[in-house]
Amino acid sequence: MAQSIVGYVRDAVSPAAAYKLAPRQFHPDSIFLNLNESPYPLSPKAQQVLNTFSQGNRYPEFTQGALRTAISNYIGFAPERIAVGAGLDDVFSILVTLFIEPGKDVVISDPTFGMYATFFALHGANVINVPLGPAPDFALNVDGIISAVNENTAMVIVCNPNNPTGTLFSLEDIERIVESVPCPVGIDEAYAEFSPLDHLELARTYGNAIVLRTLSKFAGLAGYRVGYGIFPEDLVPYVSAATPAFANVSGISAAIGIASLDDLDYLIANRDEQVSERERVTALLNEMPGVSAYPSATNFVLFKLPGDDATPVLKALNDRHIYVRHYPAPDLNLNDHLRVSIGLPDENTAFFNALEEILADRGTA
Ligand SMILES: Cc1ncc(COP(=O)(O)O)c(C=O)c1O
Missing domain, CATH: 3.40.640.10 (Type I PLP-dependent aspartate aminotransferase-like (Major domain))
Incomplete structure (x- = not known):
């Protein structure tokens, strides 16, 4: 490359500070609970x-x-x-x-x-x-x-x-x-x-x-x-x-x-199901030894895991094609937390069962 124009880029543009999202793989069994999406099809x-x-x-x-x-x-x-x-x-x-x-x-x-x-x-x-x-x-x-x-x-x-x-x-x-x-x-x-x-x-x-x-x-x-x-x-x-x-x-x-x-009844029915699923997931998480889930007014739940690093649990969930969100940045103080979006009832149950198994294997539940 003869010439570079990198020197013309504005100082405020820092590749190191770019917003990053962990990749996720589309697999027939994938359960995506990492981006607070709606699990429902179009109205x-x-x-x-x-x-x-x-x-x-x-x-x-x-x-x-x-x-x-x-x-x-x-x-x-x-x-x-x-x-x-x-x-x-x-x-x-x-x-x-x-x-x-x-x-x-x-x-x-x-x-x-x-x-x-x-x-x-x-x-x-x-x-x-x-x-x-x-x-x-x-x-x-x-x-x-x-x-x-x-x-x-x-x-x-x-x-x-x-x-x-x-x-x-x-x-x-x-x-x-x-x-x-x-x-x-x-x-x-x-x-x-x-x-x-x-x-x-x-x-x-x-x-x-x-x-x-x-x-x-x-x-x-x-x-x-x-x-x-x-x-x-x-x-x-x-x-x-x-x-x-x-x-x-x-x-x-x-x-x-x-x-x-124009299809508000459909959206509201889905929302009502998600809110009731959110309460179910929160209660189930709170019953798990060493896990605390916080009250949420959204379509996701943040919870604390036993231990000080959620990375191995995140990885074990990903290995089962279940995707949730982790915040490892030290200044956020959430390295031992995960955030799970509320999916369809079966997806939430699959997430919960997988987490229970993973924590039992690790000897923390
Ligand atoms: C608090 C908040 N604001 C804004 C957005 C972005 O939403 P949109 O998909 O409309 O860009 C998100 C998406 O996760 C969000 O959580």
């Missing part, structure tokens, strides 16, 4: 759209008006206040375009969704971590967040209920942050439908609250990539300017999103 109406969609040669609607109207009908906010993207991860790009100048601060609370730190740092932000308290409560340090905000702060992000802990922070705590800081507060409620509370009222009341959501979890469309944000009214023209053409949502994904939201 009947969405499947019908998939079978008949024939507009792939056409660009999607430029402003994604029909998708935004379907979301508007679902959550009760005007379509103008709703921005969509190719998954919630893509809506973070709109936040970056709107708010992040290199050198600005973004306040987060680890352990939380790893994409925030990676993505905002990639755009030159200083990520300021105000950590959660220790297990099992993982308390949000509300005063710490408020005092971390200064004139250099571009935004605060809170995830409620929080990934990967499953913790539900109180609405009062989130409201105290929103009303105490002048900057934008992004409230990531990717798991809102699994939780007894949401933050829609804050988006109605406060001019600095941005509620962030996705169709990946509750609506089961992770592979189609549809996420959305509810933005303050006076920001609407800026949000439109910051949204890419077609909002990065493909025509088929928009059509499937619309059809899924």
Whole structure:
């Protein structure tokens, strides 16, 4: 190679800091409980759209008006206040375009969704971590967040209920942050439908609250990539300017999103089953000697294993084609924990039986 352009890459782009996901193998018996996906197939109406969609040669609607109207009908906010993207991860790009100048601060609370730190740092932000308290409560340090905000702060992000802990922070705590800081507060409620509370009222009341959501979890469309944000009214023209053409949502994904939201009874029945399975899995884990599972308001459960390293148990589960999530980064203090997504009842039982066997073999259960 005669020439390299590596020297032109922006300093903020660090290969070492790239967001990483452990690979998983598609095997006929694989059970995927590592990415908090929905285990259910498309709803009947969405499947019908998939079978008949024939507009792939056409660009999607430029402003994604029909998708935004379907979301508007679902959550009760005007379509103008709703921005969509190719998954919630893509809506973070709109936040970056709107708010992040290199050198600005973004306040987060680890352990939380790893994409925030990676993505905002990639755009030159200083990520300021105000950590959660220790297990099992993982308390949000509300005063710490408020005092971390200064004139250099571009935004605060809170995830409620929080990934990967499953913790539900109180609405009062989130409201105290929103009303105490002048900057934008992004409230990531990717798991809102699994939780007894949401933050829609804050988006109605406060001019600095941005509620962030996705169709990946509750609506089961992770592979189609549809996420959305509810933005303050006076920001609407800026949000439109910051949204890419077609909002990065493909025509088929928009059509499937619309059809899924038209099949709410199906989604709600699936959600109800997952919530009851979540409680079953939590109770079963807590009956296992040396295992503690934390309360969760999401579609996953974080649990602590006996010993100080979950790696061998993770590996033994993977050997049985069962995939769960491990967080080995030392600063997260979760090396002895695993996070399991809630699957179909049979998948949850297979996971649980495998874990019981693995721990018995290791002499820890
Ligand atoms: C808290 C949180 N926010 C955002 C996302 C990204 O969702 P999407 O699939 O819509 O990009 C996830 C996915 O796991 C998540 O857990």
